[in-house]
Amino acid sequence: MQLIITDAWLAKSRAIYLSGTRLVVVGMLAALALMLVSAGLYHWVFLKGAREGWPVVGALVRLVVKDEFEQRDRFLRENLDVMARRVGEMQARLIQIESLGERVSGLAGINSPELKRAPGSGGALVSGRSLTMEELQVTLADMDKLTDQRVDLLTVMESRLFDQKIKKMMVPTQEPVAGGSLGSGFGWRIDPLNGRSALHTGLDFPSEPGTAILAAAGGVVVTQEYHPDYGNMVEVDHGNELLTRYAHASRVLVKKGDLVKRGQKIAEVGSTGRSSGPHLHFEMLVQGVFQDPQKFLTAGQQMPKPLVAASALRPLPGSALPQARAD
Secondary structure, three states: OEEEEEEOOOOEEEEEEOOHHHHHHHHHHHHHHHHHHHHHHHHHHHHHHHHHOOHHHHHHHHHHHHHHHHHHHHHHHHHHHHHHHHHHHHHHHHHHHHHHHHHHHHHHOOOOHHHOOOOOOOOOOOOOOOOOHHHHHHHHHHHHHHHHHHHHHHHHHHHHHHHHHHHHHHOOOOOOOOOOOOOOOOEEEEOOOOOOEEEEOEEEEEOOOOOEEEOOOOEEEEEEEEEOOOEEEEEEEOOOOEEEEEEEEEEEOOOOOOEEOOOOEEEEEEOOOOOOOOEEEEEEEEOOEEEOHHHHHHHHHHOOOOOOOHHHHOOOOOOOOOOOOOO
């Protein structure tokens, strides 16, 4: 393409030759310039009309803004509805936790007013109004506070239950000979070796030599020695001035200072010391006073609670006498 430009005053002319490539470039530059001018003009007219309140421009602005607000509100409402449903599910789970906490508190022996179940609520849904953001925030804050309280209370209950479990493990209610038959009981009887009346300070469990002797409860071995009357003897301290004694063993498997747990094998049945035959002589002392071990063993079979009857801790007649000789 060739363009000829003529100057009428000077009677001159000038020719400009445009090839195909140059023509495309010029066209694109012209289009871009036109777009920039149009955009600037539109922007200026639109802003000026919006500021000065031109009728047509103002209506367009209101339509655009209204549509944007509607989209934003719809998106926010949908998210609030989803969050409200999740909050409702969390509230239902909290009610279940409160019910569980109330039952567990009874087992732990805790009677706290804060653990009382919240009164039930409900009824027909009259209005389907959705929660606002402020209402949702208040509900979440209340739930957070309630959750913190429940965590603290459940921690206290866990500590109380663990303490009860430890105490239960320290009370000698485990039979010292598994499946063993009971021979001589606790109390006054005719001594089988000298034929005289004597206080039998424990229980006898006749068994075959080598039968396992089990710790009646967890504790610390405080004595492991040979006694002229008791033979090979083990004493276990269970705390709270409660002690168990295992006598006439053929072999002892623990030593002084060892920690033992309930049901652990600590010795084997024998007939050492003052004994008329292979058996375990089992004694129990509370504050240095002999008690009937059968009351503890029976309490362990019949009572799920870790504490035994108070009658099992009363000093018996004759308990102040010198230690009776075992057989």
